[in-house]
Amino acid sequence: MRRREFLSALGGAAAWPLEARAQQPERIRKIGVVMAYKESDPNGQVQVEAFRQQLRKLGWMEGSNVQIDVRYAADDPAGIRALAVELLGRGPDLMVSNSNFVTSILQSEVRGIPLVFVSVSDPIGSGFVKDLARPGGNVTGFANFQPSMGGKWLEKLREIAPKVEHVGLVLRPELPNIGYLKSAQAAASSFKIKLVDLHAHSRSELERVIATFADGPHRGLIIAPNVVNFANSDHIVALAARYRLPAIYPFAFYAKKGGLISYGFDAADQFRQGAAYADKILRGAKPAELPVQHPTRFEIVVNLRTAKALGLSVPLQIQQFADEVIQ
Known part of the structure; x- marks a missing residue:
């Protein structure tokens, strides 16, 4: 073999490993x-x-x-x-x-x-x-949500259900939910509302605390965001309907399932x-x-069918301000 042909062949052989590496699939x-x-x-x-x-x-x-x-x-x-x-x-x-x-x-x-x-x-x-x-x-x-959302939820609930006098905040007793409770408690006096905390660790406890709380007039609920309330969202909406309790929720999917009103983010x-x-x-x-980020935009969803079932007349201003109104 001529020297030039030999070097060419050698160079091609040396390139094989590089080509093989280039063709190897990316690690999943x-x-x-x-x-x-x-x-x-x-x-x-x-x-x-x-x-x-x-x-x-x-x-x-x-x-x-x-x-x-x-x-x-x-x-x-x-x-x-x-x-x-x-x-x-x-x-x-x-x-x-x-x-x-x-x-x-x-x-x-x-x-x-x-x-x-x-x-x-x-x-x-x-x-x-x-x-x-x-x-x-x-x-x-x-x-x-920031802890101050507890007060905001109470405010929105009062706007859509102005006759509510007793509000139960359904929470799991963990630090963030306690923050929502404190801000709601701070706002309750200005609305002349008596606020109570309803602790629930499970579906059965949700059933018990809501049923007990519902035994009285002019009552409503705030549903705090936590793992128990996420996992039992359908059941909570059904309980609120069963006991005819106006309730505000932290995410739109609650209102779309039949909850009265939600105030939260996407x-x-x-x-x-x-x-x-x-x-x-x-x-x-x-x-x-990478910084921790909070939502910058919040949305309101109102369910008029649920409001009608509860005997509530939703003010036009709330309907106009809402991001979505379910007829």
Whole structure:
């Protein structure tokens, strides 16, 4: 073989490994998601689909370069921990949590794995981050409501149901829900309303506390955002209808199911934002440097069918101000 032909052949052989490396498929990244809903709950499904769709827009295709494992834990503590351990056993690059309760359990399990939370209350007081602007550690994400929302919910409930004199705030006794209770208590005197806290850790406790509270005239409910109220949203709306209690809810899906009024933000959109953070982290960003964000826009949804069933006449001003009116 001539020397020139030999060198050419040698150069081609040396290029083979480089070509082979270039043709190797990209490593599939793994994301584990634990939701505070039952798997049958369409609200959780909508939020997860929003997360998936946004990731696709950002270039992450399931089966090609990303694997997304979703688990629905509802409000079962042992179940949440078991699902977290299962997903961590799959070697995820990132975990995503929904609600304070789920986040607190995942935080104790994930250790150094990045964790993005979606829709949690008071992330600093809950111990998830040290600072909103620079969270530190391996956890960051998207918060839902400031503690002052308790007073806002009471105000909106009084506007749509002006005869209400006793209001029960249905909560899970965790620090953020206590914050909503305190702000509602601070506002109650100006509306001449007696406010009571209705603690519930489960579906059966929801049934008991609401039934007991409903035994009296001119009563209404505030439903705080927490894992129990997420997992039992249909049941809560049904209880409010059964006992003819005007109620205000933190998310639109309650009103769309038959709740009287909701005042909150777009939960599905916050999962799209969560996908944007997932994208950044998978591409090398550090959770410690991604600021915790709060919603900047809130929406009101009013259900006129429910108002009519309760004998309420919704003021025109509320209907005009609402983002959606269900006829």
